[in-house]
Amino acid sequence: MSTPTRIETTAEDIARYPFPLPERQYRYSTNVEPAGGRVETAAGAWGQLCIDIDRHFPAESAERAAILAADPTRHACLPHMIAAAWDAMLFILRELAEGYPERMSLTRDGQVYHWRNTDLGIDRNFVFGDAASLPTDPLSFVCAQIQEDVVLLDQRDGTLFADAGVVTFAADWSFGFDVGMSFLEIHGPVPRIHEERVITRAHDFLMRLAPGESYRRTNWTLTVDGKLDTSTEVYPEWGRDRRTLAEGPLAEVGERLYLRTEVQHLIRLPNSGAIMFLIRTYLLPFRAVATVPEWGERLHAVLAELPDDMADYKGLTRTRGPGLRWLSEFGGFGTAGTAGP
Numbered sequence: 001m002s003t004p005t006r007i008e009t010t011a012e013d014i015a016r017y018p019f020p021l022p023e024r025q026y027r028y029s030t031n032v033e034p035a036g037g038r039v040e041t042a043a044g045a046w047g048q049l050c051i052d053i054d055r056h057f058p059a060e061s062a063e064r065a066a067i068l069a070a071d072p073t074r075h076a077c078l079p080h081m082i083a084a085a086w087d088a089m090l091f092i093l094r095e096l097a098e099g100y101p102e103r104m105s106l107t108r109d110g111q112v113y114h115w116r117n118t119d120l121g122i123d124r125n126f127v128f129g130d131a132a133s134l135p136t137d138p139l140s141f142v143c144a145q146i147q148e149d150v151v152l153l154d155q156r157d158g159t160l161f162a163d164a165g166v167v168t169f170a171a172d173w174s175f176g177f178d179v180g181m182s183f184l185e186i187h188g189p190v191p192r193i194h195e196e197r198v199i200t201r202a203h204d205f206l207m208r209l210a211p212g213e214s215y216r217r218t219n220w221t222l223t224v225d226g227k228l229d230t231s232t233e234v235y236p237e238w239g240r241d242r243r244t245l246a247e248g249p250l251a252e253v254g255e256r257l258y259l260r261t262e263v264q265h266l267i268r269l270p271n272s273g274a275i276m277f278l279i280r281t282y283l284l285p286f287r288a289v290a291t292v293p294e295w296g297e298r299l300h301a302v303l304a305e306l307p308d309d310m311a312d313y314k315g316l317t318r319t320r321g322p323g324l325r326w327l328s329e330f331g332g333f334g335t336a337g338t339a340g341p
């Protein structure tokens, strides 16, 4: 599949960007907080809505549709997760209606729901749980109207299992491979978290979430050329970008290297009891990061200090050196002594 070119970054993208580095040093932690609060940043704010539609929606939803058509394994719903998929759909439609009341609405008359999404020209009735009342399955229906990736986890025998979802924008992992795996198995490859008990703590925390409760966290990495789909399945299409960036002119790094933030929501669905994990990916080129001095300085400090095992796991071994050099030469961030690898 050919990779779409990312549209030009604007001041609005910078103002809405969820800058993910709160400290000058980054380590893994169970960094969760209640969802929904507005977070002020050096350039603007983010975080008021759990489902965030922005100006990239048309391009991202077209890309999602093309990925799903080319590779059906990006979508799965094990048979016992059908109720959770309906639950997830209804939860998301409600959030959309609440967040975008001028453009979307969800009303109910007895058994029949009426959903309107004027952005997409959707205006239809459906009956909760009745497959024949929707044009597609509930996860496909709702994921065509949002930019978030969705994973649904079933809780049984004291464990969470990732048993359903639509994931088209994975950062260096494979949803198709992970489907049916437990939360602890999925996190198996992540360094440090086992000794530091980050994942067992996160697991205990998620198992205790009450129906309707929602939390969020962020994660981050670097991505070359603004590609959203850097899943394991298409590694041949993006793997070499890291080398071409490292071997290419330093002047191009500001345009080619992106700071990638994932805003992740963790929600206990009210009817099925499943956990919904939403992953919303935001990309900002280094050139744009550097327009906000606090961000440029922080990114330089974090990349320079990040231990090698974490940099390796995040896939930054080739790109952090050029990233650091670009930040110091073109942005004036960091000092000669902290230029890093």
Ligand code: HEM
Residues within 6 Å of the ligand: 028, 029, 030, 031, 032, 151, 153, 162, 172, 173, 174, 178, 183, 186, 187, 189, 190, 193, 198, 199, 202, 217, 219, 220, 221, 266, 277, 313, 314
């Ligand atoms: C509080 C909850 C969670 C915490 C603290 C957490 C923590 C982490 C951390 C620290 C990483 C490594 C990221 C990096 O180095 O860039 C990671 C990776 C990952 N997480 Fe989570 N996570 C949480 C929830 C979830 C949930 C609910 C899922 C759903 C299935 C999930 C799926 C993944 C996947 C697929 C990876 C990549 C693993 C790989 O390399 O194959 N996480 N997580």
